[in-house]
Amino acid sequence: MARYLLSRIGQSLFLLLIVSIIGFALLHLTPGGPLSQFALTPGMTAADLHRIAHEMGLDQPLPIQYLVWLWHLLQGDWGRSYRDQEPVLAIIGEHLPATLELMASSTILAVIIGTWVGVLSAMRRYSVADYLATIGAMVALSIPTFWFGLVVIYIFSVSLEWLPSGGIATIGNGSVLDLARHLILPCVVLALVTVATWSRYMRSATLDVAAQDYVRTARAKGLRPGQILRQHILRNAMLPMITLAGLQLPTLLGGALVAETVFTWPGMGRLFLDSLGYRDYPVVMGLLMVSAILTLIGNLAADILYVVFDPRVRLA
Amino acid sequence: MSGVGTSQMEMAAGKPVRQGNRAVRRFLRHRLAIIGLLIILFLVLACAIGPSLLPYNQLHIDLRHRFQAPFMGPHILGSDQLGRDLLARLLMAGRISLTVGFVAMVLSTAVGVIIGLASGFYGGRIGGALMRLVDAVLCFPSIFLLLTLAALTTPSLLTITVIIALTAWMQVARIVDGQVRALRERDYMIAAEALGASDSRLMFRELLPNIVAPIVVSATLNVANAILMEAYVSYLGYGIQPPTPSWGNMLNNAQEYLTTAPWLALLPGAVITLAVSSFNFVGDGLRDALDPHMDLPG
Numbered sequence: 001m002a003r004y005l006l007s008r009i010g011q012s013l014f015l016l017l018i019v020s021i022i023g024f025a026l027l028h029l030t031p032g033g034p035l036s037q038f039a040l041t042p043g044m045t046a047a048d049l050h051r052i053a054h055e056m057g058l059d060q061p062l063p064i065q066y067l068v069w070l071w072h073l074l075q076g077d078w079g080r081s082y083r084d085q086e087p088v089l090a091i092i093g094e095h096l097p098a099t100l101e102l103m104a105s106s107t108i109l110a111v112i113i114g115t116w117v118g119v120l121s122a123m124r125r126y127s128v129a130d131y132l133a134t135i136g137a138m139v140a141l142s143i144p145t146f147w148f149g150l151v152v153i154y155i156f157s158v159s160l161e162w163l164p165s166g167g168i169a170t171i172g173n174g175s176v177l178d179l180a181r182h183l184i185l186p187c188v189v190l191a192l193v194t195v196a197t198w199s200r201y202m203r204s205a206t207l208d209v210a211a212q213d214y215v216r217t218a219r220a221k222g223l224r225p226g227q228i229l230r231q232h233i234l235r236n237a238m239l240p241m242i243t244l245a246g247l248q249l250p251t252l253l254g255g256a257l258v259a260e261t262v263f264t265w266p267g268m269g270r271l272f273l274d275s276l277g278y279r280d281y282p283v284v285m286g287l288l289m290v291s292a293i294l295t296l297i298g299n300l301a302a303d304i305l306y307v308v309f310d311p312r313v314r315l316a
Numbered sequence: 317m318s319g320v321g322t323s324q325m326e327m328a329a330g331k332p333v334r335q336g337n338r339a340v341r342r343f344l345r346h347r348l349a350i351i352g353l354l355i356i357l358f359l360v361l362a363c364a365i366g367p368s369l370l371p372y373n374q375l376h377i378d379l380r381h382r383f384q385a386p387f388m389g390p391h392i393l394g395s396d397q398l399g400r401d402l403l404a405r406l407l408m409a410g411r412i413s414l415t416v417g418f419v420a421m422v423l424s425t426a427v428g429v430i431i432g433l434a435s436g437f438y439g440g441r442i443g444g445a446l447m448r449l450v451d452a453v454l455c456f457p458s459i460f461l462l463l464t465l466a467a468l469t470t471p472s473l474l475t476i477t478v479i480i481a482l483t484a485w486m487q488v489a490r491i492v493d494g495q496v497r498a499l500r501e502r503d504y505m506i507a508a509e510a511l512g513a514s515d516s517r518l519m520f521r522e523l524l525p526n527i528v529a530p531i532v533v534s535a536t537l538n539v540a541n542a543i544l545m546e547a548y549v550s551y552l553g554y555g556i557q558p559p560t561p562s563w564g565n566m567l568n569n570a571q572e573y574l575t576t577a578p579w580l581a582l583l584p585g586a587v588i589t590l591a592v593s594s595f596n597f598v599g600d601g602l603r604d605a606l607d608p609h610m611d612l613p614g
Contacts, residue, residue, distance in 0.1 A: 019455045022452055027464070139589065139593045142544070142592035143589045144564075144588050146551050146567070147589070148585075151581075153571075154578050158578070253460075254457035254459035272460065276554070284464060288460060292455040295456075
C-alpha cells in the first residue's frame with residue numbers, strides 16, 4: 001500500500017510538472033505577452049517598457065523565466081498580481097473558500113439526487129420512469145449551465161421573488177438563513193450536470209451488481225428486497241462511483257466558473273475572469289495551477305479511496 | 317420480431333446479412349436518435365435558407381419596435397434592445413454556431429486520431445509521452461483552458477474554432493490509442509507488416525478503417541460539445557464578437573434585460589439546448605448501432 005501510494009504521488013507530481021510547463025508556455029507564447037498591459041499606459045515610452053521588462057525578468061529566455069518562476073513557486077512565492085501588487089497565493093486563498101463551499105454543497109445535493117434516480121432507474125429498468133431519467137439526463141448534459149442559471153433566476157428571483165439573484169450574502173446580514181438563501185440557486189444550477197452524470201453511472205453500477213451471484217444468494221436466503229438493496233447492492237455499487245467523483249472534479253470546477261459568473265459569486269471563477277480581463281498573468285497562472293492541483297488531488301483521492309474501500313483490490 | 321424473421325429468412329436463402337445494414341436498422345430503431353437527426357436537419361435547413369425568406373435582416377435596427385415580445389407585433393419571435401428581429405438573429409447565429417461546431421469537430425477529431433494512432437502504433441516511449449501529454453491537458457478544466465486561450469488571442473471565427481478544437485481532442489486520442497493497442501498485434505497487421513507495408517499505410521489503411529465506429533460516435537458527441545463550448549466563451553465575452561451573432565453571444569447581455577425582456581435570454585438558450593441534445597441523442601444512437609457487442613436482436 002505504501003509503495004503504491006508513493007508511486008501514485010510521484011506520478012501526480014510528474015504530471016503537475018508537465019502541466020506547469022504547458023500553462024507557462026500557453027501564457028507566454030500567445031501574442032501580446034505579459035507586457036501588453038503596461039504598453040497601454042499613457043506616457044509609456046519604449047525605454048520604460050524595456051526597463052519594466054528587465055525588472056520583471058521578461059527579457060530573459062523563456063526556459064530561464066520558467067525555471068525562475070518554478071523555483072519561486074516551490075518556495076511558496078507565486079508572484080504578485082499586476083493589478084494591486086497583492087501576493088497571488090493570498091488572493092487565491094481569499095477566493096477559494098467560496099468556490100469550495102459551492103462545489104461541496106452542490107456535490108452533496110447531486111450525489112443524493114443522482115444516487116436515488118440511478119437506483120430507481122436500475123430497479124425499474126425499461127419502465128417509463130427509467131426512460132424519463134435517461135432522456136432527462138441527456139437533456140441536462142446539453143443545457144448550457146449559464147442559461148439554466150438565467151432561467152432559474154427568471155423563475156425564482158424575477159417572477160416569484162423567492163430567492164436573491166446573486167451574491168454570497170446580503171451586506172450587513174450575516175445570518176445562516178441569509179447565506180443559505182443565496183446558496184440555493186447557484187448550488188442547484190451547478191448540481192445539474194453532476195446529477196445527470198451520476199445517475200447514469202449509478203444506474204449501470206446498480207445493474208452490474210444486481211446481476212452478481214452474491215445478490216442471488218442473498219435473495220435465495222429470503223432476505224427482504226429492501227435489505228438486499230441497502231446491504232448488498234448499494235454498498236458495492238457505490239465503489240466505482242468513488243472513482244467517478246474524483247474524475248468529475250475538473251468538470252465541476254469549470255461549471256463553478258460559469259455558475260459564479262451568472263450569480264456574481266465571489267469565488268475562483270470570477271477571479272479568473274476578472275484577471276483575464278486585466279491580463280493579470282501571475283493570477284491567471286496561479287489559478288490554472290490551483291485548478292490542475294485540485295484535479296490531480298481528485299484523481300489521487302479516487303484511486304486511494306477505491307483501494308481503501310474495496311478489500312478485493314490487491315496491489316501488485 | 318419481424319426483424320428476426322427476415323434475417324433468418326435471408327440467412328436461410330444463403331444471403332449474408334451485411335454489417336452496415338444491421339447498423340442502419342439498429343440506428344433507425346433508436347427513436348430518440350431519429351428525432352435528434354430530424355431536428356438537426358431542420359435546424360441546418362432553417363439556418364441555411366431561413367434568413368432569405370424573412371422580411372427583416374438580422375442587422376436591421378427598428379427603433380419603433382424595441383423590446384417587442386414574441387407574437388405581439390411584426391417581429392415573430394420578438395425583438396431586442398435595438399429592435400433587431402430575434403428570429404433573423406437566431407438563424408444567422410445558427411449558421412455561425414453550427415459551423416463552429418462542425419469545423420471544430422473535424423479539427424479536434426483529426427488531431428485526436430493522429431495523436432492516438434501514433435501513440436498506439438509506436439507505443440513505448442513515444443506512446444507514453446503522448447498519453448502523458450493527454451493526461452496533463454486533461455488536468456485543466458476545459459473552460460479554464462478555453463478562456464485563457466481565447467482571452468489572449470485576437471478573437472475571430474477562425475481562432476475560436478481552432479481554440480475549441482485544441483481543448484477537445486484528448487478524448488478521441490485516448491479512445492483511438494486504446495483501440496490501436498488492442499489491434500496492433502492482430503494477424504492482419506502482422507501480415508501487412510511482413511509484406512513490407514509502410515508505417516503510414518499500416519496506420520491509415522489497415523488500422524484506421526477498423527476503428528471508425530468509436531471515432532464516429534465521439535465525433536458526433538464532439539459537435540455537441542463544441543457548440544456548447546462556443547456558447548460558453550461567447551457568453552463570457554471572449555468568443556464570437558458582436559455584431560456577428562452567435563447563439564452564445566446573444567445571451568451575452570440578455571441578463572440585464574431578464575426582468576423586462578426575458579425572451580431575449582430564454583429563446584437562444586432553448587435553441588442551444590435543442591441543438592446540443594439532438595447531437596447527443598444521435599451520438600448515443602450511433603453508439604448502440606455501431607457497437608457489435610451490444611446484445612440487441614436484429
